[in-house]
Amino acid sequence: MLLTLSTTLNSHPATDLGFLLHKHPERLQSFEVMAGTAHVFYPRADAEECTAALLLEINPVDLARHARRSGDRSLGTYVNDRPYVASSLLAVALGKVFRTALNGRCDARPELVRQAIPLRLQLPAVPDGGAPELLERLFAPLGWHVETRPLADPEWGRVGYVELTLRGELPLAEALNQLYVLLPVLDDTKHYWVAEEEVDKLLRAGGDWLTSHPDRELISRRYLAHARTLVTSALTRLADPDSEPEPHQESGRPLAAQRRSAVLERLRATGARSVVDLGCGDGRLLRDLLDDAAFTKIVGVDVSTGALAAAERKLGLERLPERQRQRLRLRQSALTYTDSALSGHDAVVLMEVIEHLDPARLPAMEHAVFGHARPATVLVTTPNTEYNVRYPNLAVGAYRHPDHRFEWDRAQFAAWAGRAAERFGYAPELDGVGEHDAELGHPTQLAVFTRTEPGRTEPVRGRSNSTEPSRSDANSEDARA
Numbered sequence: 001m002l003l004t005l006s007t008t009l010n011s012h013p014a015t016d017l018g019f020l021l022h023k024h025p026e027r028l029q030s031f032e033v034m035a036g037t038a039h040v041f042y043p044r045a046d047a048e049e050c051t052a053a054l055l056l057e058i059n060p061v062d063l064a065r066h067a068r069r070s071g072d073r074s075l076g077t078y079v080n081d082r083p084y085v086a087s088s089l090l091a092v093a094l095g096k097v098f099r100t101a102l103n104g105r106c107d108a109r110p111e112l113v114r115q116a117i118p119l120r121l122q123l124p125a126v127p128d129g130g131a132p133e134l135l136e137r138l139f140a141p142l143g144w145h146v147e148t149r150p151l152a153d154p155e156w157g158r159v160g161y162v163e164l165t166l167r168g169e170l171p172l173a174e175a176l177n178q179l180y181v182l183l184p185v186l187d188d189t190k191h192y193w194v195a196e197e198e199v200d201k202l203l204r205a206g207g208d209w210l211t212s213h214p215d216r217e218l219i220s221r222r223y224l225a226h227a228r229t230l231v232t233s234a235l236t237r238l239a240d241p242d243s244e245p246e247p248h249q250e251s252g253r254p255l256a257a258q259r260r261s262a263v264l265e266r267l268r269a270t271g272a273r274s275v276v277d278l279g280c281g282d283g284r285l286l287r288d289l290l291d292d293a294a295f296t297k298i299v300g301v302d303v304s305t306g307a308l309a310a311a312e313r314k315l316g317l318e319r320l321p322e323r324q325r326q327r328l329r330l331r332q333s334a335l336t337y338t339d340s341a342l343s344g345h346d347a348v349v350l351m352e353v354i355e356h357l358d359p360a361r362l363p364a365m366e367h368a369v370f371g372h373a374r375p376a377t378v379l380v381t382t383p384n385t386e387y388n389v390r391y392p393n394l395a396v397g398a399y400r401h402p403d404h405r406f407e408w409d410r411a412q413f414a415a416w417a418g419r420a421a422e423r424f425g426y427a428p429e430l431d432g433v434g435e436h437d438a439e440l441g442h443p444t445q446l447a448v449f450t451r452t453e454p455g456r457t458e459p460v461r462g463r464s465n466s467t468e469p470s471r472s473d474a475n476s477e478d479a480r481a
């Protein structure tokens with residue numbers, strides 16, 4: 001499905017549309033969005049006229065999976081118009097791809113943000129909402145000149161879709177917010193429930209234009225009723241604990257994938273051959289490690305048998321050739337437990353795991369990992385809480401995952417890393433993963449600990465503090481895990 005947005009700016013070169021949208025006219029950019037990929041490109045970009053296109057490619061299989069997770073098991077989840085017609089999914093993509101523009105922010109051309117600019121919006125296939133005159137009713141009061149061309153099927157006649165062209169002079173943010181609300185209104189998908197936060201979203205996007213719209217009641221009713229697809233992402237996260245909320249980043253690559261690449265790169269750089277992934281979850285990093293023959297011995301450890309079962313299934317262990325299977329072992333254990341199976345490896349990875357521990361149990365983990373397992377390299381990643389303001393769906397002060405016990409800012413992580421390294425004879429190096437923000441840093445913090453004092457298995461005497469548990473304490477903690 002496609003949306004094009006054209007303008008001729010009088011006071012500025014038309015290509016300034018790129019500044020308003022925060023998307024460079026000379027670049028094709030792609031973003032992972034719910035159930036597909038959104039591409040932004042400019043079919044025309046010169047001083048007179050500039051057209052930006054948002055092309056949304058829906059993956060019907062992903063979509064069916066989303067729908068089934070939210071309880072819809074009908075055939076309609078497989079056979080439907082979603083991939084072809086502008087709908088709630090396009091609204092979701094708009095919200096993600098043009099978020100800054102929707103919020104009416106543009107530091108490069110602030111004077112253009114509030115200015116009404118000549119706009120032409122085109123949507124090649126829009127559901128007519130069940131009543132052909134509805135489009136006129138919805139858009140005309142907002143100042144749009146509405147042009148519709150019914151799409152007819154040669155055999156079936158009218159099919160309920162139109163090609164829609166809107167012309168008007170409005171501030172860009174207002175136009176985008178109107179689409180964000182009205183596309184789901186036109187969309188006639190079935191719905192099951194509506195979350196409270198959708199009301200907030202409607203009020204935020206609706207602003208002044210909705211309060212004065214003669215059909216504000218119909219719009220609100222339909223928007224909220226059809227908001228199911230917007231809610232699906234929340235549902236998906238509930239159904240799939242491995243998926244995580246995504247920060248707003250210009251690059252479309254999911255943060256988890258960027259994290260795995262960064263960890264692999266660091267592991268390769270250390271020359272590690274045998275690696276323990278502590279808190280391996282469903283085993284995505286294990287898969288990457290298996291794919292690289294440099295890693296000859298791979299151990300995945302998790303406290304959750306459910307996670308290990310998922311890892312086993314996703315890795316297709318029983319289908320792996322014997323030689324591959326020999327390289328990998330899965331083990332149920334707690335990372336606060338001094339487990340001798342974890343000793344004698346080159347590297348231990350703790351990727352997004354420490355924040356799942358009670359802060360009081362961190363010393364037990366440090367003892368087990370740095371003191372007892374004692375690999376040449378320990379890699380730790382954890383959220384950078386400063387970056388949380390860039391998460392569009394995260395409430396202020398909320399953690400990225402309900403199971404997190406803490407989330408540290410950069411100073412807290414650096415302080416912890418420094419203390420642990422000193423106590424156990426490691427040198428820490430701090431880095432980050434994901435898009436860097438000058439003020440907030442990276443979304444993910446990364447620390448690489450390199451062992452500097454080989455043999456030691458106990459903390460340096462005199463530097464250990466009273467919270468340092470004895471080995472038996474660590475064991476008894478595990479019994480309760």
Ligand code: SAH
Pocket residue numbers: 278279280281282284301302303304307333334335336350351352353356357481
């Ligand atoms: N490393 C994976 C999973 C992170 S989620 C990734 O980055 O995708 C955190 C994982 O740590 C979960 O799988 C959870 O079961 C595990 N975990 C939490 N507490 C643990 C503990 N005490 N010992 C071992 N694993 C633990």
